Amino acid sequence: MKGRGPFIYDCSALKEEMKMRSDVAWMVYVAVLAMGASAALGQNTGTDVPPVIDVHVHAMDGSFPGVGPMCPNESKFLASDPKTQESPSGWSQEECTPKLYPAKDGEYMKDVIAEMERLNVTAVVFGDPKSVQKWRDAAPKSVIPGTSFNDGLKPGVRVPLDELRKDFTTDGFKVMGEIGLQYEGLSPSDPSVDQYFALAEELDIPVAIHMGTGGSGRANVTMPKFRGSMGDPLLLEGLLARHPKLRVQVMHAGYPMIDNMLTLLQANSHVYVDVAGLIWSYPLKEVNRYIERLVDAGFEDRVMFGTDQLLWPGLMAYSISIIQNADYLTPEQKRDILYNNAARFLRLGTAK
Numbered sequence: 001m002k003g004r005g006p007f008i009y010d011c012s013a014l015k016e017e018m019k020m021r022s023d024v025a026w027m028v029y030v031a032v033l034a035m036g037a038s039a040a041l042g043q044n045t046g047t048d049v050p051p052v053i054d055v056h057v058h059a060m061d062g063s064f065p066g067v068g069p070m071c072p073n074e075s076k077f078l079a080s081d082p083k084t085q086e087s088p089s090g091w092s093q094e095e096c097t098p099k100l101y102p103a104k105d106g107e108y109m110k111d112v113i114a115e116m117e118r119l120n121v122t123a124v125v126f127g128d129p130k131s132v133q134k135w136r137d138a139a140p141k142s143v144i145p146g147t148s149f150n151d152g153l154k155p156g157v158r159v160p161l162d163e164l165r166k167d168f169t170t171d172g173f174k175v176m177g178e179i180g181l182q183y184e185g186l187s188p189s190d191p192s193v194d195q196y197f198a199l200a201e202e203l204d205i206p207v208a209i210h211m212g213t214g215g216s217g218r219a220n221v222t223m224p225k226f227r228g229s230m231g232d233p234l235l236l237e238g239l240l241a242r243h244p245k246l247r248v249q250v251m252h253a254g255y256p257m258i259d260n261m262l263t264l265l266q267a268n269s270h271v272y273v274d275v276a277g278l279i280w281s282y283p284l285k286e287v288n289r290y291i292e293r294l295v296d297a298g299f300e301d302r303v304m305f306g307t308d309q310l311l312w313p314g315l316m317a318y319s320i321s322i323i324q325n326a327d328y329l330t331p332e333q334k335r336d337i338l339y340n341n342a343a344r345f346l347r348l349g350t351a352k
């Protein structure tokens with residue numbers, strides 16, 4: 001269990017990228033907090049806020065030196081030349097108002113949990129059991145714990161099967177994830193990890209697998225084993241054929257492989273997707289087009305909201321606002337994406 005590092009959405013690349021952005025201005029940060037960061041982002045506050053489930057949060061804590069403010073949904077990725085020092089993510093550096101600011105040293109978890117309370121969010125929080133336990137202790141009613149057999153981002157390092165079994169049978173973990181085989185250049189159907197999926201099927205635990213997104217166009221710089229091709233949703237077919245009762249959350253909705261994603265959703269009605277990460281880290285028009293395509297193809301009851309919450313506590317409110325402001329979704333579809341679909345997938349009970 002020791003050493004099971006947090007698995008996060010290409011965070012190392014993001015952190016590097018953030019170092020290159022302007023420094024955090026703490027006075028601005030405090031001012032934004034004081035006025036309610038997400039009030040500025042168009043969120044409601046108060047006890048009558050309808051519930052939201054965020055199916056994709058990471059059990060980070062601590063401080064993140066060098067990380068600066070961030071503008072989500074930047075409009076392009078810049079070309080680079082291998083002859084020069086390449087930036088790790090390739091995001092263009094555009095201005096926005098308001099920017100999202102990282103938490104003050106040591107206050108990340110507290111800030112995110114305060115946001116969850118304010119926005120009435122229940123979150124599936126992934127990480128090594130010890131890190132997740134901190135979040136469970138801090139917010140027992142609103143954290144659904146998840147853990148996986150990856151050891152952080154170390155390729156090929158696995159948690160022993162018995163240890164993982166205990167996490168789910170004795171220690172109350174509810175989801176197996178984030179499973180990041182794509183970062184190792186491995187297919188989710190690779191036989192070397194089949195025992196873990198067999199365990200999930202046996203225990204009737206849903207699995208959450210990173211499929212698709214790979215940061216922002218510089219996989220070769222920070223994650224040399226990452227393969228875009230290993231995020232193809234159709235690679236799940238072999239796994240699902242071997243484990244027909246397995247409930248699968250395709251994290252990041254297999255972005256950008258929409259046709260193969262739809263093919264998988266058509267063939268397997270207990271496969272769901274989350275829109276985490278992609279919802280704030282790709283150009284907004286493209287994000288909306290991708291979500292709209294999933295819904296227009298008839299899968300409005302299998303799209304789940306997620307943030308991939310990391311580094312910037314305001315990311316959750318910002319990401320919720322993307323769904324709330326989507327003019328192509330009906331109020332019912334927004335409720336389904338923000339709450340009902342995840343409640344069904346996680347078997348939490350009644351619709352809201």
Ligand SMILES: [Zn+2]
Pocket residue numbers: 008009178210211251252277
């Ligand atoms: Zn991921």
